Amino acid sequence: MKKYAIIVAAGSGKRMGKLVPKQFLLLKQKPVLLHTLDVFLKAFDDMQIILVVASEYVNDAKTISRSSVSPKKITITVGGETRFHSVKNGLAHVPEDAVVFVHDGVRCLLSEKLIMRCYYAALEKGNAIPSVRPVDSLRVETHNGNVVIDRDKVHIIQTPQTFDSKILKAAFMQGYQESFTDEATVVEEMGERINLVEGEENNIKITRPIDLVIAESILSERL
């Protein structure tokens, strides 16, 4: 089956306290986003990438793409108002007979193995959503306080959220709703059951300055 990865990197990076969005910051002398692109390109020889960025960063995205292991396999498109709209823009470049990965550009530490695991699980079940278990206790707010949630039943959701593209494209024909916080929620709204697969502890999102330092440590340990 054809393989398409929509890499969402349309964020403005305000939380990092820098002018440069986090996906363009350097990690081991290489932009975060370039790490992400290269993992996907290496996972499958026939991977095609749709890279979604804010309009003001199209040129930066082009420069980064040219440094990747397969620049010709990368198509750059512009993001929308929300993540939903950005993914929808990306999906316009994806055919119906494919497996499509939707991935956060700032999750640059995933392994090729995780991409493969998501691919085969999505082929079989229609979707594959990587998740890990919480290591800490969790509480949830109630109308008059808060209560413990049974941690053994909770999953922390990651990306790449992976789908049969026919299902994902149909789901994205729905009108936008605020409850669409990720692609799984969009597909679920159509009545699909969400299929969780094993994610990776190190598949973190680079959102705070310290995350770059942590990511650097993790990469160094791998060598």
Place this chain on the structure above:
Amino acid sequence: MKKYAIIVAAGSGKRMGKLVPKQFLLLKQKPVLLHTLDVFLKAFDDMQIILVVASEYVNDAKTISRSSVSPKKITITVGGETRFHSVKNGLAHVPEDAVVFVHDGVRCLLSEKLIMRCYYAALEKGNAIPSVRPVDSLRVETHNGNVVIDRDKVHIIQTPQTFDSKILKAAFMQGYQESFTDEATVVEEMGERINLVEGEENNIKITRPIDLVIAESILSERL
């Protein structure tokens, strides 16, 4: 008010794939546990520490305590079968008119400020449980699949879980239940309301080998 910190370091460290429990591993040439002890000892001049370790590590705990900033303020005691029993053993050394912090020995990156925040909140409300917000989506298993939890209502629980010692000692007179996954759940069983306070992103538990590397990065950034 008197201040007692029960530092729970009775784990056997099996998850690290090493013979030495994680609280005794070195972080910047200093055992993880020693980092933890020193933060508590520095936070308040009148802090007393009850250090709970497995019986086979009492000598190691003594050695570490002697290297701390105030060895005389540390009492070593032996852990029990579960965390509940370990904390109960520690509580036997705590008077009724105190604020008591119960803290994971392997959370060595907390700040003195967090300890102070918990102290004052516990003085006012009877308990103070530090927590942070999840950065990822969460799902919870149901009888026939899984559903999204509203992330804005979820809190990730940390330590030091901090209490009026009279309340905590009374709570620990209850018989052990499997639902007692932390001290907050024990106190809650008596009908107390749990008071969440702001925790710290960096207040991580050292449980996996990579956590030591991450902790080292975080410490280096502080200097």
